[in-house]
Amino acid sequence: MTKSNLTASISIRRKIVNVSMTILVLVAVVLALVPLVLILGVVFMKGAPAISLDFLTQAPTAPNFPGGGIAPAIEGSFVMVGLATLISVPIGVGAGIFFSEWSTSRLSTVSGFMNDVLTGFPTMVIGLFVFILIVLTAKTYSAFAGGVALSFIMTPIIARTTSESLKLVPTTLREASMALGVPRWKTVLRIVLGTGKNGLLTGILLAIARASGETAPLLFTAATSTLFIKNLMQPTASMTVLIYYYALSSVPSWISQAWGAALLLILIMLALNLLVKLTIGRNPTKARMEM
Amino acid sequence: MSQQKVQFRLSGDTILKILLEAAALFIIGLIVALTVELYHIAAPSIYKFGLAFLIRREWNVNKNEFGALPFIYGTLLTSAIAIIIGFPISLGVAIFISEKLKSHQTIGYSLGTIVDLLAAVPSVVYGLWGLFVLVPLLREYVESPLHYYLGFIPLFSGHPEGFDFFSAGFILAIMIIPTMSAVSRDVLNAVPNSQREAMYSLGATDWEVTQKSVLPYARSGIFGGFILGLGRALGETMAVVMVIGNIPNITANLFSSGYTLSSLIANEFGESTGLYESSIIEIALILFAVALLVNVAARFLLWRMSRGMEVKV
Numbered sequence: 374m375t376k377s378n379l380t381a382s383i384s385i386r387r388k389i390v391n392v393s394m395t396i397l398v399l400v401a402v403v404l405a406l407v408p409l410v411l412i413l414g415v416v417f418m419k420g421a422p423a424i425s426l427d428f429l430t431q432a433p434t435a436p437n438f439p440g441g442g443i444a445p446a447i448e449g450s451f452v453m454v455g456l457a458t459l460i461s462v463p464i465g466v467g468a469g470i471f472f473s474e475w476s477t478s479r480l481s482t483v484s485g486f487m488n489d490v491l492t493g494f495p496t497m498v499i500g501l502f503v504f505i506l507i508v509l510t511a512k513t514y515s516a517f518a519g520g521v522a523l524s525f526i527m528t529p530i531i532a533r534t535t536s537e538s539l540k541l542v543p544t545t546l547r548e549a550s551m552a553l554g555v556p557r558w559k560t561v562l563r564i565v566l567g568t569g570k571n572g573l574l575t576g577i578l579l580a581i582a583r584a585s586g587e588t589a590p591l592l593f594t595a596a597t598s599t600l601f602i603k604n605l606m607q608p609t610a611s612m613t614v615l616i617y618y619y620a621l622s623s624v625p626s627w628i629s630q631a632w633g634a635a636l637l638l639i640l641i642m643l644a645l646n647l648l649v650k651l652t653i654g655r656n657p658t659k660a661r662m663e664m
Numbered sequence: 665m666s667q668q669k670v671q672f673r674l675s676g677d678t679i680l681k682i683l684l685e686a687a688a689l690f691i692i693g694l695i696v697a698l699t700v701e702l703y704h705i706a707a708p709s710i711y712k713f714g715l716a717f718l719i720r721r722e723w724n725v726n727k728n729e730f731g732a733l734p735f736i737y738g739t740l741l742t743s744a745i746a747i748i749i750g751f752p753i754s755l756g757v758a759i760f761i762s763e764k765l766k767s768h769q770t771i772g773y774s775l776g777t778i779v780d781l782l783a784a785v786p787s788v789v790y791g792l793w794g795l796f797v798l799v800p801l802l803r804e805y806v807e808s809p810l811h812y813y814l815g816f817i818p819l820f821s822g823h824p825e826g827f828d829f830f831s832a833g834f835i836l837a838i839m840i841i842p843t844m845s846a847v848s849r850d851v852l853n854a855v856p857n858s859q860r861e862a863m864y865s866l867g868a869t870d871w872e873v874t875q876k877s878v879l880p881y882a883r884s885g886i887f888g889g890f891i892l893g894l895g896r897a898l899g900e901t902m903a904v905v906m907v908i909g910n911i912p913n914i915t916a917n918l919f920s921s922g923y924t925l926s927s928l929i930a931n932e933f934g935e936s937t938g939l940y941e942s943s944i945i946e947i948a949l950i951l952f953a954v955a956l957l958v959n960v961a962a963r964f965l966l967w968r969m970s971r972g973m974e975v976k977v
Binding site for chain 2: 383387388390391394395397398399400401402404405406408409411412415416463464465466467468470471472474475480481483484485486487488489490491493494495496497498499501502505506525528529532556557558559561562582585586587588589592593613614616617620621628631632635638639642643645646650
């Protein structure tokens with residue numbers, strides 16, 4: 374009421390500026406949404422025809438031979454992301470608990486800062502690091518190296534989301550537990566972790582989503598292959614690296630399969646994001662979403 | 665008996681703390697090991713070319729002559745294009761969600777979620793889309809008209825190739841919008857309502873409130889988000905390597921093929937040996953240093969913002 378009375382009396386120039394800024398802001402929203410629609414639309418249109426039972430279950434055929442699929446790449450992606458999850462969850466959750474429960478210690482401050490820096494790091498550099506660390510030593514590209522590279526990307530994400538969600542656990546809960554004579558380690562593991570476990574889960578899902586979409590750290594660690602995995606110390610295909618090589622090949626059937634793999638990957642990402650939203654929805658203390 | 669119990673309790677706490685400290689140390693160790701290992705392999709190149717590596721233009725595998733300048737230039741130029749296109753859009757989205765939709769939180773939240781989806785698209789899918797959809801589209805409908813009408817400006821003087829600095833910068837702009845708009849959104853939401861109410865009570869329009877009392881308050885936080893976006897643009901590999909053309913060039917012409925630090929690594933590291941290999945690792949070291957600088961700056965600004973929030977009125 375009072376506001377509309379006031380706007381009636383302001384000058385034309387100020388009104389025009391106000392309206393045109395509103396329009397500009399709206400244009401910005403539209404400009405941000407157009408690429409999203411274009412990307413999702415094109416990937417669905419070009420990817421859907423490529424997906425079939427063979428596509429999901431068969432190994433690749435030679436160029437321009439009909440049939441064949443990307444099954445080894447799907448398997449490789451799952452194995453490497455799984456391996457990375459196994460490595461990064463204990464370390465990430467551990468570091469996250471330390472950042473939140475021992476937040477006054479100097480180690481916590483320094484490591485927490487390094488952790489944040491690592492979150493925004495060029496993943497290509499992490500790939501090269503693991504190449505030097507593992508591939509040069511083992512003298513072969515491997516699923517193991519790929520998994521380790523992905524785990525270095527997942528660990529800081531898990532650590533940060535863990536500490537953020539544990540910081541939201543009320544201090545009174547910790548105090549109540551300690552007052553009952555429960556030792557600190559039990560308080561941390563049972564009470565604090567138990568209360569913050571939804572946030573933890575969110576962080577792990579976010580990290581898995583991030584790792585599933587990574588290509589650069591796998592290029593020189595897992596490389597690629599057309600075979601199914603026999604052991605962890607051999608070159609291994611992944612969906613993302615396959616998209617890269619197939620997209621740059623000039624083989625029409627491969628390019629079509631690249632779109633199929635892109636669609637599959639986007640569907641996995643959307644599912645993971647939906648899962649994240651659902652876990653946050655159940656958690657009243659909404660965890661921070663930062664990819 | 666009770667003495668024993670106390671003993672046990674202490675050890676349980678100590679064990680947990682040691683385990684957690686080990687995890688925290690692991691993260692510090694990771695950054696240290698990364699620096700040491702990269703430096704170790706890059707050493708031959710560092711000793712041979714010294715600091716001049718940063719300003720050498722030549723990249724010739726046959727003559728064993730390497731310099732980083734074209735790649736540094738490409739990285740900076742594409743990131744600048746990304747920021748110039750992406751930052752105003754991100755800020756607009758953030759203002760729309762947190763100011764215009766302030767009384768419609770559900771709609772604002774949903775819109776934010778939808779924009780965030782841009783971050784869920786894997787970078788290699790951006791690359792694939794860029795290669796087959798965006799590049800032809802830009803060449804036909806953006807670059808050609810710009811060249812035709814504004815060709816007298818050096819930026820647009822070249823013949824549009826499609827696989828060039830402009831396409832790479834454009835695709836990076838799309839990729840950093842979710843990062844920058846999410847941070848700006850949070851920061852704007854954190855501005856206390858009393859800031860807005862004070863302005864409204866003086867008879868200000870919506871835009872005047874945003875411009876004069878909300879944005880200045882959130883300035884350092886928005887700048888932090890800006891730098892996080894910049895960090896992502898500087899380090900991005902796959903989308904860029906697929907659309908930039910991968911030819912080292914230093915030119916003001918945006919429609920010329922280029923190369924960036926990370927796309928060089930992705931494209932050439934696989935077949936490199938000897939000095940060639942260590943030069944590429946030195947390129948990675950440069951990327952590492954730039955990313956470190958940018959991320960530290962961003963975190964510092966965001967940290968200062970969150971500290972300042974409680975004190976400043």
